[in-house]
Amino acid sequence: MANFKNALIPCQKCGRSIAVKSRDYENGAIQCTHLGCGQINQLTLPYYDERILEGLPEFGRLVYQADPTRVFPLRLGANVVGHSSTCDVSVERLVHGDKCYISRRHCTIEVIFDKWKGRFRYQLRDGASDINSHHYKSSLNGTLLNGYLLQNGEKIDIGDQGLVGLGGKDFFRLETFRIPPRMLESYLMLKPLEPDETQ
Ligand SMILES: [Zn+2]
Incomplete structure (x- = not known):
């Protein structure tokens, strides 16, 4: 799995930011912490966006x-x-x-x-x-x-x-070609799972 520090993602329901830790990715979900929301956001596994390949x-x-x-x-x-x-x-x-x-x-x-x-x-x-x-x-x-x-x-x-x-x-x-770590970091995808990705 990709290395990453804690990240912020937008809640699928209320749109406000939620802080995600690696163990949330291991669990596969995080509950929104904002008052009156509590939406369970399913998480995609962290990965690097393939658009990084265009700039190498x-x-x-x-x-x-x-x-x-x-x-x-x-x-x-x-x-x-x-x-x-x-x-x-x-x-x-x-x-x-x-x-x-x-x-x-x-x-x-x-x-x-x-x-x-x-x-x-x-x-x-x-x-x-x-x-x-x-x-x-x-x-x-x-x-x-x-x-x-x-x-x-x-x-x-x-x-x-x-x-x-x-x-x-x-x-x-x-x-081999190694992608510079700083460049990799900027292409790391941390996001809630969209409904069209659930199959
Ligand atoms: Zn929310």
Whole structure:
């Protein structure tokens, strides 16, 4: 759950402010303290408004280990990584000897906003959807996370500084993006549950 100090919300019935503490959120409701009201206000769980995403400069990046000046920014949602120009993160053919170990569409990194915690998750999966058939296709040489070879269809969260290996020869370090705490605070939603949110 989001961290927050005591907050004021408007009462659903009388509109006057009520002070809410974390235990009220744990209870899921608070009774209005104003004279002659006493309305039970159901509370939503605190979360961060997704409009915060519109103002962010980036969503994390991959840094090529053999040459850290090569930085590949990630976007929100699915990022296909590989040496094809159809990829969201297009690394060129990186050759060892005369062989490239990275598939055209090698792996997929999904950048997800966790609105409860106010931070990003980075989910790694070997392979990617084919640009024409849309069928999911594994890479030829596999994808590693911190030395572990991902199994077929497996999805794993990459932590900050996690090392993603494409084909066992080329490694990219994930630099996650952390939303500044002061900015997060201003997007924290603390409010009574509206009738249209009750289903
Ligand atoms: Zn009231």
